[in-house]
Amino acid sequence: MASTHGAHGILVASNRGPITYQTQDDGSLHAKRGGGGLVSGLSAIGPDADALWVCAALGDGDREAVRRGVGEDGVRMLDIDAEVHADAYNGIANSVLWFVHHMLYQTPLEPVFDAEFRRQWDAYRAYNRAFAEALAEEAAEGASVLVQDYHLCLVPGLLRALRPDLRIGHFSHTPWAPVDYFRMLPDDIRAELLDGMLGADRLAFLTWRWATAFLDCAAEIDPERYRVTPASEASRSVEHLDGAAPARTLVGVHGLGADAEFLRARSHEADVEERIVALREEIGEGRRTIVRVDRTELSKNIVRGMLAYRQLLDDHPEWRERVVHVAFAYPSRQDLAIYRDYTAEVQRVADEINSSYGTPGWTPVVLHVKDDFARSLAAYRLADVALVNPIRDGMNLVAKEVPVVSDEGCVLVLSREAGAYEELGEDAVSVNPYDVVGTARALHEALAMQPGERAERTKRLAAAATALPPAQWFLDQLHALEA
Incomplete structure (x- = not known):
């Protein structure tokens, strides 16, 4: 498998990338750069780091850019089927995971985890798999991969199975639901989310409140597989009791500040x-x-x-x-x-x-x-x-x-x-x-x-x-x- 490894030593994965494309009236493509912490961070590591940002093509302009082979150095856009993306992004990420973590449901009427939800969950899984496969293909031996947010919760576990040599991190930009709210999700979906996240070597959150909520979910929902222990003064860890790799996942906090x-x-x-x-x-x-x-x-x-x-x-x-x-x-x-x-x-x-x-x-x-x-x-x-x-x-x-x-x-x-x-x-x-x-x-x-x-x-x-x-x-x- 070593021969298929890419050349990038640092990789970032997120739904939205640092650039978007719009098709102009004359058919040309206009590129617009985004801002934010990740853009600042990647520029801070310098051009010698062989960094790559993997993101989804979000609109018609992005997809046209992928089809034409137009792109920027350091960015790989994935042209995931538009319906798969819509089901994963709107159906699951924004209408289920966002609602769970922000505790937004009117519980007498919602959520309803029916056959349509299951169909959309399959799309969420396929969307995450597309990212995992792209990262596995692009990463150099032992590369560091930073996966971003609730859109890509399954990526660490999927990527771990493909490339156990990588150092994998996941950062949650949202709160994490308390245990009783997280339990609303179907049992197998809860387990898949925890397994996906805990495929990472390190998980990070914006505050200890959200990190502790995640740790509580792991410890209380699946105590036969996960045990929470102190790792150091600055972090805690989840031990994998079933022998899964990695043997443990560290959990830390980084409170994003203003520029x-x-x-x-x-x-x-x-x-x-x-x-x-x-x-x-x-x-x-x-x-x-x-x-x-x-x-x-x-x-x-x-x-x-x-x-x-x-x-x-x-x-x-x-x-x-x-x-x-x-x-x-x-x-x-x-x-x-x-x-x-x-x-x-x-x-x-x-x-x-x-x-x-x-x-x-x-x-x-x-x-x-x-x-x-x-x-x-x-x-x-x-x-x-x-x-x-x-x-x-x-x-x-x-x-x-x-x-x-x-x-x-x-x-x-x-x-x-x-x-x-x-x-x-x-x-x-x-x-x-x-x-x-x-x-x-x-x-x-x-x-x-x-x-x-x-x-x-x-x-x-x-x-x-x-x-x-x-x-x-x-x-x-x-x-x-x-x-």
Whole structure:
């Protein structure tokens, strides 16, 4: 088998890659580069590392690029059948695994694990197998492979069977479900997920809360096969009692931080300055701002945030005409009906607040739904209060980004269910994301906070938020795996 090994010493696998292609009117392909922690991390290891990023072709432009043999050095796109990808991505990853880990099901009615679910699970398995086979083909002897997220939970186990010589890591960017919620999955599916993940030499999570939830699942659901033990002060391990390779899987934590250097420079470019002027016009002279920036993802809890703002206006009418809720709710997963319905509800509640409380000179909620990064940065700079109230969130980088770029200092109102709470909770105003009255109380406390305390908190929040910037976050995982 050695003769089939590739040449790459470091490999990353993720559903979405660092580049996307669009077909232009003249038939040519236009490439657009992405950002984020993985892109920063891979660039940080340098060109001599023989690194390769394996990702899925997500749209028609990507698939056309694969067919034409167009590509970038260091990236391999997999042209997985579009229906298989849709079933794996929307059917399982986003409609089952995401819902389990974020505890989003309305359990009297869902989930229903029927024959259609089984058909889609077969697609999820095939999708993961395509990644495992590509990685096995491309990896050099003893290479390090970093697999990303809930889309690819089966890859470590599948890849281990194909290439036992590799060092395999998996990073979860989401929470992990507590044992009782994880038990909702059919027994064989639960076992397959745990076996897939524990094919890795090392698993990593954003916080110890999520890592511990995974360890609890392994220990309680299959105690005859897995035993959790301390590995060191910085990590724990799962021993494989059935003799499966590897003999144990290490488990560690890397809390992804904000990229301060990039954010501070980007937030003072000309397009951001233009949007600050436009936002100030929408807000009105001398008014305070409560800012939120989210995708219309069910777990982000945008509707309850708006209801809390309405409660604030009821409980403290002195804030009327003196504060504006600047809400950016960028559409997400609109090919799923439940997400379209949620996006419509966000718009409906914003309209209702504006019609009930608005005056000719004051729009209480300024809602924008078109994704615009420069405008998001402008809002970060203007924010007096940042509202981050997810039901459940692996980390939440908005909570970390706002204090870094805020012009005058910003009070962070933060859900205790966000992963970022572990690092930022001490200097935030914490909320129970389900408690609308409590969140309204927290918004009032934040708006009333004295400038000196606000500035001190912002300084400490920014320091904590940037403790592990994206490039270092990636390198720490790589070094831990190689060690």
